[in-house]
Every structure is written in structure tokens, then in C-alpha cells.
Amino acid sequence: MNEEPATEKGRATRQKIVDAATSVVQSRGVEGATLGEICRTASVSKGQLYHYFVSKQSLIQAVAQNTVDKVLFYQESLFATKETFSDFEIWVETLVNLQVDLDARGGCPIGSLVPQLADNDEGARRVLADGFLRWEMAIRESLRQLKKNGALRRDVDVDEGALQLLASLQGGLLLSQVRKDPTQLRVILDGALLRLRDHAPSRTEEATQSARLHSTA
Amino acid sequence: MNEEPATEKGRATRQKIVDAATSVVQSRGVEGATLGEICRTASVSKGQLYHYFVSKQSLIQAVAQNTVDKVLFYQESLFATKETFSDFEIWVETLVNLQVDLDARGGCPIGSLVPQLADNDEGARRVLADGFLRWEMAIRESLRQLKKNGALRRDVDVDEGALQLLASLQGGLLLSQVRKDPTQLRVILDGALLRLRDHAPSRTEEATQSARLHSTA
DNA sequence: CCATAAATGGACTGGTTAGTCCATTTATGC
DNA sequence: GCATAAATGGACTAACCAGTCCATTTATGG
Structure with a gap:
């Protein structure tokens, strides 16, 4: 291509x-x-x-890769040194301030491409999925560091926490964009962070079990 | 228009x-x-x-309204009777199953329109924002009901909880779509639910208390 | 039934689009 | 400084687009 x-x-x-x-x-x-x-x-x-x-399609795939590279260059730098919990709060504030500067426009450059490309361009989909994976890994690594430093309890599931944090970020950016209100992102991410700090047990057995039982159309 | x-x-x-x-x-x-x-x-x-x-633009705004109406007709029906935590787990499983049926394609019909419309069509943006507001209110009402039934502690902020749940849902749908993996949504939403449950009475207490207190109108 | 208005079908247009083609210019290796 | 290949500019096309126009059909109310 x-x-x-x-x-x-x-x-x-x-x-x-x-x-x-x-x-x-x-x-x-x-x-x-x-x-x-x-x-x-x-x-x-x-x-x-x-x-x-x-073709235009191959250009669009290059655009997807370019977008991923730019966002992750920035995000990976933000996650480079995260050793305390307040580092994560700074991360949140940095992202909120960025949205304020952007007037809550644009949303996540990667996330915005997903609805337009994921279902119709398998190549682009893979590029975007890979970008999110890198992002998730950066968060994981930071959370692991936090745990190592004793800022997170042992029983926190770092893998699940990273995924949930990334999802909250994406949802938060979407809601901030549609509401033209960057503070939505802060409320959403602060909540996600608090859950990690106060610790929640990871998925309990009965949660998944009862859910499976009730799985109907 | x-x-x-x-x-x-x-x-x-x-x-x-x-x-x-x-x-x-x-x-x-x-x-x-x-x-x-x-x-x-x-x-x-x-x-x-x-x-x-x-014009095409006015048709698109009607499409946005139609999308909102259809999604919320469904969601509001799902939230009509939510009195225990397991009702929320059923809600999660229902959404996950729906994504399985759809092969993780499409994402959230409302959320997918946001990147395409929010910044360029103020009328459509308002329609979408209003849809999310209705959605958020439905979740709030359910959480309030949970609280009333003693399944949520008093100090849980229902308003923040609803917003964070909605954000996790949106982020979860996005990640499920781009990864072609509906189970992502389950992990993400289960985590968001546990965030609320952490503040709830223990499971046994909840089960007995919320069993048949007061049924909603 | 008849008059009026709403509903319908589809040809048509001017502008735009992705993509093609090729002549010309610029760089590179030797 | 010459031969070869890469880089560039822009005219061109066939298809397609949103939007227009108008003749015809169908419903409705008195």
C-alpha cells in the first residue's frame, strides 16, 4: 500500500x-x-x-501513523518520570490545560480517527490499535513504578488499572469536546485516579460469574 | 434549518x-x-x-437527533429498574453482548458522531451534548435509587459517579471497536462499577438489604 | 368531484473529486 | 560535466457530488 x-x-x-x-x-x-x-x-x-x-487511502494510513507517533512522543515523555501519585495529578492537570488551550476542540487525535477508520480500513485500524497499546504500556509502566515506590498497594491490578485509566481519558476527552468543557476531563480522570489510590480489589469472581449467568440478548 | x-x-x-x-x-x-x-x-x-x-447539513442534524433518540430509548429502558449492584452488572453484560453481536463494530452511535460534528456543526453538537446529558441523568437516577436502597454509601457522589461511568462506557466502546475485542468493554466497565462498589456496604449486606425494599414506580 | 396543496420522480447542472499523464527541473554518482 | 534517476508542476479527465427545477401523481376537504 x-x-x-x-x-x-x-x-x-x-x-x-x-x-x-x-x-x-x-x-x-x-x-x-x-x-x-x-x-x-x-x-x-x-x-x-x-x-x-x-492512493488517498495509503496517505490516510500514513496520517494515522503520524498521528500516533506525535501523540505518543508527547505522552511517553509525560510518563517518563512518574514516581509519586502527585505526578499523575500533574499529568491530569497538564492534559486539562491542553484542552483549555485548544478550547476543548479536536478531542484525542487518535481517538477521533477510530470511528472514521476502524471499521473500513483494516490497515489504519491496526495502526491506531498499536498506538493505544503503546499508550497503555506507558501507563502500565508508570503504575508499576508507583507500586514499586509504595505509592500503590500490592493488590492493585496494574494492567487493569492502565486500561481503565486510558478508557477514562478517551471518554473524558470525548465528553469534554462535545460539551466544550475541559473540566469534564478533570472530574473524570480524578475519579479514575482516586480509585487506584484508595485501591479497589480487581474484578471479583462473583462479578463476572453473575454477569455471565445473566447474559441475555 | x-x-x-x-x-x-x-x-x-x-x-x-x-x-x-x-x-x-x-x-x-x-x-x-x-x-x-x-x-x-x-x-x-x-x-x-x-x-x-x-440541505445535507439539516439532514445530518436530524440524523444526530434520530441517533440520540434511538440510543436513549434503549438505554433509558435498561436503566428503568436498577435497584441493586447486580442490576448494573447485568447492564454491563447486556452491552458487552451487544458488542459481540455487532462484532465490535460501530462503537457508540452517538459517540462516533462527536469527532465528526462537534467542532464544525454547532447545532449537531448541541443535539449530541443533550443526548449525553439525558444519558448521564438516567445513570444518576439509577445510582440515586441504589443509594436509597442502601446499596451505595451516603458519601458516594452520585453526580460524579454517573459522569465517570458514562466516560468509561464511551472509552470502553472506543477501545473495543479499535481492538475488535468486546471484552475490553467488560474489563473497563467492571472496573468503573467496582469504583462505586468500594464505597458500598459489603456484598452480603447489600444482597439482603436491597432484596425487596421498595420497588420503583 | 373539483380545487388546492402536498408528495413524488428524475433529469439536469455547475462545481469538485481522486487519480492520470507527461514535460520539465533538480539532484546524484561517476 | 554527463548520464541516470528522482523530484516537481500542473493540465487534464471521468466520475461524482450537492443542490435545482419542474412536470406529474396522489391525497384532502368542502
Whole structure:
């Protein structure tokens, strides 16, 4: 699907196209983003675009990868040094402030692509899923560090906690966006964090058991 | 923006168009949905579509409203009788099973529209935000009922709990969709529920207390 | 029944889209 | 400085898009 890298200036041009496309896709959506606007944004000709990408779809997949890389470069840096609980509170506040700056627009750059791509473009879906996996792993690692430092009780399930934190973040960004209110994200993430601090037992047997029993259409 | 209701058959035709549009938008996205495909799906002519809607945008807003109405009709029915914690576990399992049936495709019909509409269509944004508000209120009411029945401790903040539960649901649906794995939703929602349950009386107490206190109207 | 209005069907249009083609320019290796 | 390949620009096309227009059909009320 994708094209092999170019020489030297070529790689720069290619990246310029992907960056422009990422920006246009973010604001207009996947289907709403036209190659014309992308070329205009990148100050590049149509011929150049098709020199580096065989189709719009392959460009979109590159956009998905680019989005994942940018978000995770930032997030992984935020999670680099998390040793106390207040580090996580700082993380929350950083994300809330970012949403305030953005006027609660855009939501999560990765999450926003999911409804548009996951069901119709298997390649893009894998890229996005991989991004979330990296994200989840970064959170896990931080929680493990917290546990090691005694800031989390032993019986906290770090794997489940990381997944639930990531889900709260995604849901929180969605609700903040639709309500134009970044403070929603704070309430949601603070709640998720509190559960980790005060500790909750991981899924109990009876919870899953009774749920399975009642599983009807 | 929208058109006045029609006579009799007219209202049926209008609804047929909205239903078809809702379906097409769900699978192709807002920008990817063409009026041609919508007309074909609804077995309706172009003239009819523009007889009931002044523009594609107004049709999309009707689609947003239709989506909200359908999801909330279902969700509000699910929340009608929630008096014990196991009722919430049943709710989780119902949603998980639904995702299994859908092959983890589609995500939340409302949530999927947010990234596509919230930042570019203020009217649609309000419709979606209102839908989430109704959803949140239904959850709140159920949690209040739980509290009344003694299944939740007094110091649990029902308002925050409802918001956090809704956020976990949205994030859970997103992650289930992108991972093609409905069980993600279960882990995430079970965790969110336990967050509430931590503050609840012990299981035995809850079981006996909430057994048959007062049935809701 | 007849007059009026609503409902319907579908051809049509002007603009836009993804994608093609090819001539020209620029870099690179030798 | 020359040959080869990569990079670039932009005109072009066939398909498709949202939206228009209008003739025809169907319902309704008095």
C-alpha cells in the first residue's frame, strides 16, 4: 500500500505532505479532507503527492501513523518520570490545560480517527490499535513504578488499572469536546485516579460469574 | 434549518429518509455518506429528500437527533429498574453482548458522531451534548435509587459517579471497536462499577438489604 | 368531484473529486 | 560535466457530488 522512502529532499517533502494531511484530516475529517486542500496546505503539487503515495487511502494510513507517533512522543515523555501519585495529578492537570488551550476542540487525535477508520480500513485500524497499546504500556509502566515506590498497594491490578485509566481519558476527552468543557476531563480522570489510590480489589469472581449467568440478548 | 413536519404519509417518508441516512452515516461517516446512497437506501427520490430537508447539513442534524433518540430509548429502558449492584452488572453484560453481536463494530452511535460534528456543526453538537446529558441523568437516577436502597454509601457522589461511568462506557466502546475485542468493554466497565462498589456496604449486606425494599414506580 | 396543496420522480447542472499523464527541473554518482 | 534517476508542476479527465427545477401523481376537504 505505502511507498518506499525517498532520497533526501524527497523524505522531507513526503513528511511535509503527511504533516499537512494530518492537520487537514484533524479539522475536516478523513472523508472531508480533499487532496487539493492537502496539497495547498503543504505547498506541493498533485504530482508530488502521487509520487509518494499510491492512493488517498495509503496517505490516510500514513496520517494515522503520524498521528500516533506525535501523540505518543508527547505522552511517553509525560510518563517518563512518574514516581509519586502527585505526578499523575500533574499529568491530569497538564492534559486539562491542553484542552483549555485548544478550547476543548479536536478531542484525542487518535481517538477521533477510530470511528472514521476502524471499521473500513483494516490497515489504519491496526495502526491506531498499536498506538493505544503503546499508550497503555506507558501507563502500565508508570503504575508499576508507583507500586514499586509504595505509592500503590500490592493488590492493585496494574494492567487493569492502565486500561481503565486510558478508557477514562478517551471518554473524558470525548465528553469534554462535545460539551466544550475541559473540566469534564478533570472530574473524570480524578475519579479514575482516586480509585487506584484508595485501591479497589480487581474484578471479583462473583462479578463476572453473575454477569455471565445473566447474559441475555 | 430544519423543515416543518408534513401531513401524514409525509411524516412516514421523512422518517424513512432519516432512518436510511442514519444507517448510511453510521457506516460511511458524515462526509462519506452521499445523498445518492441515502436516497437509494430509503427508496426515495432526490426531490423528496429536498422536499423535507433544506440541505445535507439539516439532514445530518436530524440524523444526530434520530441517533440520540434511538440510543436513549434503549438505554433509558435498561436503566428503568436498577435497584441493586447486580442490576448494573447485568447492564454491563447486556452491552458487552451487544458488542459481540455487532462484532465490535460501530462503537457508540452517538459517540462516533462527536469527532465528526462537534467542532464544525454547532447545532449537531448541541443535539449530541443533550443526548449525553439525558444519558448521564438516567445513570444518576439509577445510582440515586441504589443509594436509597442502601446499596451505595451516603458519601458516594452520585453526580460524579454517573459522569465517570458514562466516560468509561464511551472509552470502553472506543477501545473495543479499535481492538475488535468486546471484552475490553467488560474489563473497563467492571472496573468503573467496582469504583462505586468500594464505597458500598459489603456484598452480603447489600444482597439482603436491597432484596425487596421498595420497588420503583 | 373539483380545487388546492402536498408528495413524488428524475433529469439536469455547475462545481469538485481522486487519480492520470507527461514535460520539465533538480539532484546524484561517476 | 554527463548520464541516470528522482523530484516537481500542473493540465487534464471521468466520475461524482450537492443542490435545482419542474412536470406529474396522489391525497384532502368542502
